[in-house]
Amino acid sequence: MSDGFLAQLAGVKKSFGTITALDGFDLEVKPRELLAVLGPNGAGKSTAISLMLGLAQPDAGTARLLGSSPLNVEARRGVGVMMQEVGLAAELRVREHIELISTYYPNPLSVDEVLRVTNTAGIADRPYAKLSGGQKRQAQFALALCGRPSLLFLDEPTVGLDIQARTTMWSTLRQLVHDGCSIVLTTHYLEEAEALADRVVVIAKGRAVASGTVDEMRAIVGRKHITCSTALTADAVASWPGVQSVNRQHGRLAITATDADSVVRRLVESAEGFSGLEVRSAGLAEAFTELTSEPANDTQEVTR
Amino acid sequence: MSTAGLVLPAMARRSMSSAKIWRAYLTEVKYECLRALRSPAFSIPFLLLPIVLYILFGVLLAGSMSHGDKTVAKLMFANWSVFGMMGPGMFGFGLFVATEREQKLMTLKRALPMPTGANLVAKMAMTTLFAALVMLSLIVAALVMGHPGLSLGQYFEVTLLAIGGSLPFCAVGLFIGTRASAKAAPAFANLAYLPFMHLGGLFYPLPKSVQPLEFLSPAFYLDKLLLRVVGAPNLDLLSQQTLGPSSFGGPALYVVVLTAVTVVFAALAIRRLARVG
Numbered sequence: 001m002s003d004g005f006l007a008q009l010a011g012v013k014k015s016f017g018t019i020t021a022l023d024g025f026d027l028e029v030k031p032r033e034l035l036a037v038l039g040p041n042g043a044g045k046s047t048a049i050s051l052m053l054g055l056a057q058p059d060a061g062t063a064r065l066l067g068s069s070p071l072n073v074e075a076r077r078g079v080g081v082m083m084q085e086v087g088l089a090a091e092l093r094v095r096e097h098i099e100l101i102s103t104y105y106p107n108p109l110s111v112d113e114v115l116r117v118t119n120t121a122g123i124a125d126r127p128y129a130k131l132s133g134g135q136k137r138q139a140q141f142a143l144a145l146c147g148r149p150s151l152l153f154l155d156e157p158t159v160g161l162d163i164q165a166r167t168t169m170w171s172t173l174r175q176l177v178h179d180g181c182s183i184v185l186t187t188h189y190l191e192e193a194e195a196l197a198d199r200v201v202v203i204a205k206g207r208a209v210a211s212g213t214v215d216e217m218r219a220i221v222g223r224k225h226i227t228c229s230t231a232l233t234a235d236a237v238a239s240w241p242g243v244q245s246v247n248r249q250h251g252r253l254a255i256t257a258t259d260a261d262s263v264v265r266r267l268v269e270s271a272e273g274f275s276g277l278e279v280r281s282a283g284l285a286e287a288f289t290e291l292t293s294e295p296a297n298d299t300q301e302v303t304r
Numbered sequence: 305m306s307t308a309g310l311v312l313p314a315m316a317r318r319s320m321s322s323a324k325i326w327r328a329y330l331t332e333v334k335y336e337c338l339r340a341l342r343s344p345a346f347s348i349p350f351l352l353l354p355i356v357l358y359i360l361f362g363v364l365l366a367g368s369m370s371h372g373d374k375t376v377a378k379l380m381f382a383n384w385s386v387f388g389m390m391g392p393g394m395f396g397f398g399l400f401v402a403t404e405r406e407q408k409l410m411t412l413k414r415a416l417p418m419p420t421g422a423n424l425v426a427k428m429a430m431t432t433l434f435a436a437l438v439m440l441s442l443i444v445a446a447l448v449m450g451h452p453g454l455s456l457g458q459y460f461e462v463t464l465l466a467i468g469g470s471l472p473f474c475a476v477g478l479f480i481g482t483r484a485s486a487k488a489a490p491a492f493a494n495l496a497y498l499p500f501m502h503l504g505g506l507f508y509p510l511p512k513s514v515q516p517l518e519f520l521s522p523a524f525y526l527d528k529l530l531l532r533v534v535g536a537p538n539l540d541l542l543s544q545q546t547l548g549p550s551s552f553g554g555p556a557l558y559v560v561v562l563t564a565v566t567v568v569f570a571a572l573a574i575r576r577l578a579r580v581g
Contacts, residue, residue, distance in 0.1 A: 006314055031314060053415040066314060076417040077318035083415070087407030091339040100335050103328040104417045106320045107312060117310060127342075147417075150314040181311040 005029060005064070006151045006182045007052045012061035014047050021047040023206040025061075029151065034173065034183040036193035039203035040292050045186045048203065049153055052184075053081065066151065077105055080149035082140050084156045090129035094120060094139045097128065098146050105147030118142040119168050133160035141169060145176075152176065152183045158192060170196060190285045200284070204292045214284055221282035221290050224260035227252050231273040240266060252276065328419050329426070336426035337433055340396065350395065350434055354388030355441040361507075363450045375536050377452035382530035383506040383539075385442055385466045386523050390500060392434035393473035394480070394493050397427055401481025402489035410577070424574075428474060435470045439463045454534055461533045469526035472562050473500075475569035476522075482576040509539045522565050525558040 007029040014022040022044045029035055029052075039045045050056040051063045054070030066075040088097055095111055102108035115121040120142050123135050131139060137160055144152055154173075158166045173183060173196055187193055193200055194214050201211040210217060223244060230253055234246040242259030257263040260279055267274060312318075341347050362380035370376035404410045404423070413423055443459050446452055454462075476496055484492045503510070504523025518524040531538055532555060 055411060055415055073417050073419075074318045076415070077320070078312070078314065078316070079415075079417075081412060081415045083408060083412050085407075086409060086412045087403075088409060089335070089339045089404075091342040092335055096335055096338070100331050101416065103324070103331045104419070106318050106324065107316075109310065145310065148310055148312045150312055150316070153415075176311060179311045180313065182314075 004031060006031060006066060007184070008062075008064045009048060009051060009058075010062050010064075012048075012051060012058040012063065014044075014051065014056065014058050020206050022051075022058075025203070025207060027052075027201060027208065029182050029184055030199075031182055032177055032180055033198040034177050034185060034196050036197035036200045037184060037186045037203065038190070038193060038200060038288055043203040043292070044206045045203055046155070049155065049184065049186065053079070053153065077147065078150045080144035080147055080152045082137075082144040082152075082154045082157050084159070086140060088128045088136075088139070088143075091127060093125050093127055094131070094142070095124040097139060098142055101143045102146045108147050109145070111146075114142050114146045117172060118145060119165070134162055134165055137161055138165060138169075145172075150181060152181055154183060155186050156188065157185070158187070158189065190283070190288055194284045202288060202291045209291050210287075217284055217287045218281050221287045223256055223258050223282055223286075225280045225282070226255040226257055226260060226263060226267070226278070228255075228267060228277045229253075229273065229275045230267060232267070232270070237263075237267075325419050329422050332418075332422040332426040333429040336423075336430040340400075340430050340434065346395065346399070347434075350388075350391040351437055351441070353391070354384060354438050355445055357387070358384035358442055359445055359449060363445065367450075372451075374451075374453045377446075377450050378454065378534040378536040379531065379539065381442065381446050381450055381452045381454070382462065382534050382536065383527060385439060385462060385530055386469070386504060386527045387501065387506055388438035388442060389435050389466050389470040389526065390473045390497060390523060392431040392438070393470045393475075394477035394497050395490070396431045396434065397474050397477030398480040398484070398489045398493040399486070400427060401478055402484050403486040405482070406486040424478070427478075431470060431474055432467055435467045436463070439466055452534065458533055462530055465529055465533060466526070469522075469529065469562060472522040472526075472565040472569070475566045475573065478573040479569040479576075482573045482580075505539050507539075522562055525561050528553075529555055529558050529562075 005028040007027075009025055009027040012022050012025045013020070025044065025048060027037075027048060037045050037048065047056065051058055052065055052070060054063070054065065054076065063070055065072075066078045068075045070076065092100075095115070098111045098114050102111065102114075109117075112121075115124050118138060118141055120135075120138050123131060123139065128136065128139065137157060141154075141157060144154065158169055161169065170192075173185075177183060177198070185193065185196065197214055199211065200214055200217050202209050202217070210220060229251065232253065234248050234253060237243060237253060237255060238246045240263060242257050242263055244256040244258060246256075247254045255263060264277065264279060267277070358380070362384045363377075366376055366380050401410075410423070439462075443463070446454070446459075477493060480489055480492045480496065500521045500523045501507075503514075503517050503521035504527055505518055506523060506527060510518065527538060
């Protein structure tokens with residue numbers, strides 16, 4: 001496998017008519033990592049995944065999957081896929097779907113093992129048409145796992161899942177990465193990326209605008225959130241250097257500051273009745289909003 | 305939860321023996337047939353309608369009108385066999401392919417390592433199974449009630465020709481399935497199915513002014529082939545309207561036309577699937 005990457009897009013360009021979906025896009029999937037690909041609707045995420053799976057061909061650049069062309073069926077035998085908005089044959093039962101897809105792979109898991117790992121034994125004998133939205137996603141997750149893939153592509157896997165099912169899926173994903181699987185996850189739930197991802201790539205307007213660990217992405221947004229109880233007024237704090245905004249919420253001050261250290265120091269020194277201090281970094285959601293609200297400039301290289 | 309053994313190393317060999325690839329095709333066929341049989345909107349009309357209509361119109365009505373004329377009995381058996389071959393191919397491919405395209409199941413299977421064309425091969429096998437079941441039911445009805453006086457060899461030959469003759473209808477259905485949405489596919493399939501059926505001259509002699517349009521219906525050519533095996537003229541000829549396509553051409557031409565329809569529509573459909581999905 002070239003450079004040890006399980007999948008790679010290099011200098012990829014792809015247009016649909018006059019719309020440029022990807023414009024010089026690079027992406028590598030490393031061994032044993034969960035890579036979250038984030039971006040607003042229409043940013044090019046789905047196109048990037050399609051190119052890696054061989055569903056579309058790049059206009060320029062190259063796509064590689066497990067060391068060969070994504071069109072090579074042998075390469076795709078190492079891959080599990082869960083797509084968005086796929087409808088399986090309504091008349092077939094979950095167990096039957098798993099049995100069918102398993103035959104595409106050289107060394108699949110047994111159907112019972114797939115049912116056990118994905119916690120779908122309870123719906124195994126139900127026709128697909130009779131499943132709820134969340135159960136359908138669980139069944140599709142089972143199909144993605146059945147071939148013992150080295151690389152999993154999961155597109156919005158937890159949409160419609162209840163909290164317990166989502167927690168189970170997250171735990172399975174962590175275990176899979178621990179066992180040597182690489183996972184490419186696209187999601188609009190940023191807390192999902194925050195909880196699971198080893199690395200995050202943010203796409204906007206067909207280009208990667210940032211990549212790095214979740215912490216590195218958070219650090220892109222320099223500001224922090226401070227909350228505390230204090231006798232100081234919001235107007236007084238708002239005039240301090242390094243303070244972006246101040247609100248009083250439920251009797252507490254909520255301060256957004258670019259220089260949190262000096263603001264906290266000043267709060268402690270100057271206020272009577274100061275208590276209940278909380279300081280929190282900006283979340284991935286804020287980093288995402290900041291990165292994707294600007295026009296796509298050069299990639300912010302925060303890679304480890 | 306332990307997931308030991310759930311992941312194969314990225315460098316693992318992933319070649320598959322031909323036995324395993326065959327198993328994938330056969331499993332695809334098995335589940336395509338199961339889903340069609342479990343789908344009442346498909347299985348009831350296309351398995352039961354031919355036998356019910358053959359008994360009502362081909363045996364009871366035509367029998368009473370012809371006073372047991374064997375030629376009419378043979379003609380009815382051949383014509384209702386053609387009718388029975390049209391539906392499974394046109395609607396089986398048309399509806400299922402359109403639905404699978406719209407629901408992105410085709411796309412998912414292209415991303416997965418499905419053996420080449422396994423889903424289309426399975427649909428082909430499913431329509432062949434339906435065609436065989438229809439022929440079996442028609443033969444039983446003919447033996448018990450219709451009495452067209454055919455030998456076992458003739459029944460066998462009609463069955464083989466009829467199943468082979470369902471191919472052009474499969475190809476037209478596939479073509480519709482690759483172009484229409486799931487909602488529009490039944491309407492488009494009917495737009496082809498009904499004219500094919502009526503222009504095939506299966507149910508009544510066509511007026512002379514309409515007879516040239518018989519050339520447009522694959523059902524007409526298949527009917528001519530089956531009538532030749534059972535030894536009966538078609539309805540136009542029986543009603544002594546001997547001009548027009550019914551007196552034109554021979555079996556070789558009919559086979560060429562049916563083959564050409566199959567190849568052209570299948571090629572257009574497969575090209576569309578490869579390009580657009």
